Amino acid sequence: xxxxxxxxxxxxxxxxxxxxxxxxxxxxxxxxxxxxxxxxxxxxxxxxxxxxxxxxxxxxxxxxxxxxxxxxxxxxxxxxxxxxxxxxxxxxxxxxxxxxxxxxxxxxxxxxxxxxxxxxxxxxxxxxxxxxxxxxxxxxxxxxxxxxxxxxxxxxxxxxxxxxxxxxxxxxxxxxxxxxxxxxxxxxxxxxxxxxxxxxxxxxxxxxxxxxxxxxxxxxxxxxxxxxxxxxxxxxxxxxxxxxxxxxxxxxxxxxxxxx
Numbered sequence: 001x002x003x004x005x006x007x008x009x010x011x012x013x014x015x016x017x018x019x020x021x022x023x024x025x026x027x028x029x030x031x032x033x034x035x036x037x038x039x040x041x042x043x044x045x046x047x048x049x050x051x052x053x054x055x056x057x058x059x060x061x062x063x064x065x066x067x068x069x070x071x072x073x074x075x076x077x078x079x080x081x082x083x084x085x086x087x088x089x090x091x092x093x094x095x096x097x098x099x100x101x102x103x104x105x106x107x108x109x110x111x112x113x114x115x116x117x118x119x120x121x122x123x124x125x126x127x128x129x130x131x132x133x134x135x136x137x138x139x140x141x142x143x144x145x146x147x148x149x150x151x152x153x154x155x156x157x158x159x160x161x162x163x164x165x166x167x168x169x170x171x172x173x174x175x176x177x178x179x180x181x182x183x184x185x186x187x188x189x190x191x192x193x194x195x196x197x198x199x200x201x202x203x204x205x206x207x208x209x210x211x212x213x214x215x216x217x218x219x220x221x222x223x224x225x226x227x228x229x230x231x232x233x234x235x236x237x238x239x240x241x242x243x244x245x246x247x248x249x250x251x252x253x254x255x256x257x258x259x260x
Contacts, residue, residue: 013109027128028147035167042063042064043167045164048068048069048205050178051243052201053243059108063083067084069089073201084160088111094118108124108126112127113130121132127253129148130159139222154223158223172239172257177242181215182199183215186218
């Protein structure tokens with residue numbers, strides 16, 4: 001019981017410190033400018049799963065899109081570039097600072113903790129206050145106001161969904177979100193390996209995988225379920241246009257038919 005109380009108080013303290021740091025910055029003012037900026041429009045959130053392919057990205061050149069982490073490994077095969085970039089994985093950011101800074105993308109959404117606690121500066125960054133759920137809370141919250149905080153759902157896709165909702169998008173489509181990994185942590189906290197699965201769209205993507213965090217798909221599934229529930233209650237929809245994969249939380253749609 002004492003340990004649980006100490007964990008709760010530590011969580012509250014970290015949350016308070018993070019909020020104070022964010023309010024002292026001017027990043028909140030930047031985020032306010034995105035409120036309902038794209039009201040009623042559609043956007044595409046691009047995962048980095050093995051199903052992601054160049055032909056699909058070519059169709060998205062005139063669409064508003066979100067790209068993540070090491071999406072730049074596919075840039076040599078396509079002229080497509082994401083409208084927005086997001087990364088919240090500390091280890092990926094630490095190992096890819098130069099590559100992220102070299103991206104010619106105007107708006108890069110990065111947790112403020114990356115700069116304040118780890119001293120990493122990202123060019124064109126829009127820093128946000130990321131809220132980590134307390135240990136006793138299983139399902140993450142869904143942020144209604146990203147100016148105050150964006151909730152962590154163990155996947156950057158969840159972060160992008162919250163940003164897109166704040167921006168006012170009526171339809172949010174996911175592609176390349178396979179929701180499966182060759183190595184992941186299951187509901188029992190065990191590391192599971194399936195060598196028949198691929199993690200990403202290219203082998204180079206996680207060549208340093210021994211240094212990276214192992215995905216916890218059970219937590220990200222709960223986050224997706226929360227996003228689906230929230231979207232239906234608040235008048236927008238999230239669709240899964242991924243070719244295959246294991247994500248069945250959102251209604252599936254045929255990617256190709258979106259451009260008929």
